[in-house]
Amino acid sequence: MGITKLKFSAFIVMTMLSASLVTAQQPVPKTESPECSFAIYSGKQVDQKVRILAKPDPHYDKHELQKSAPGAIVLRAVFCGSGEVTDIKLQRGLSGKLDEKAVEAASKIRFIPAEKDGQKVSQVLIVEYYVNSHPIPNKRP
Numbered sequence: 076m077g078i079t080k081l082k083f084s085a086f087i088v089m090t091m092l093s094a095s096l097v098t099a100q101q102p103v104p105k106t107e108s109p110e111c112s113f114a115i116y117s118g119k120q121v122d123q124k125v126r127i128l129a130k131p132d133p134h135y136d137k138h139e140l141q142k143s144a145p146g147a148i149v150l151r152a153v154f155c156g157s158g159e160v161t162d163i164k165l166q167r168g169l170s171g172k173l174d175e176k177a178v179e180a181a182s183k184i185r186f187i188p189a190e191k192d193g194q195k196v197s198q199v200l201i202v203e204y205y206v207n208s209h210p211i212p213n214k215r216p
Contacts, residue, residue: 113156113197116189123190125154125198131183133176133204143169143206148177150202156188156195169206177204 108115118124146169153162160182168174181202189198 108153108162108197110161111153111155111157111159111197113188113195114191115153115197115199116191118189118198118200121189121191121196121198122193125189125200126187127184128187129185130202131180133173133180135173135176135206139170139172140206143173145207146205148174148204148206150177150181150204152181152200152202153197154184154186154188154200155197158186158188160184160186163202166201173206180204 147167148165148169149167151162151164151166152160155161163178163181165174165178168177181204184202188195190196
């Protein structure tokens with residue numbers, strides 16, 4: 076009878092250990108942000124990724140464009156399950172005014188939120204806007 080209890084106890088311990096290992100391997104969503112109350116996931120963690128419907132261009136001031144060198148403005152943003160772009164953070168910028176306009180444009184992006192297990196969730200995305208200080212003229216035949 077003592078050996079049976081010992082085997083049963085060992086079985087329970089092994090079962091609990093394997094269950095904890097499986098749980099530890101599950102990706103955990105990031106905590107909610109101050110601006111978005113939905114759980115935040117990476118693209119690898121969602122069943123359906125964010126689908127961008129419209130990405131408005133920034134309305135840059137011509138004078139600011141002329142002062143700036145060509146380059147990219149890179150933003151990190153939460154595409155919230157509510158349908159709003161929140162927590163927009165500048166990752167790499169060009170100049171204060173151009174960066175502000177890019178953030179403003181990113182906040183107006185329209186999209187269908189990501190989904191996980193049939194529920195709308197938030198997803199973090201990188202948004203890039205390219206700035207060319209000297210527009211390329213249209214070539215017409």
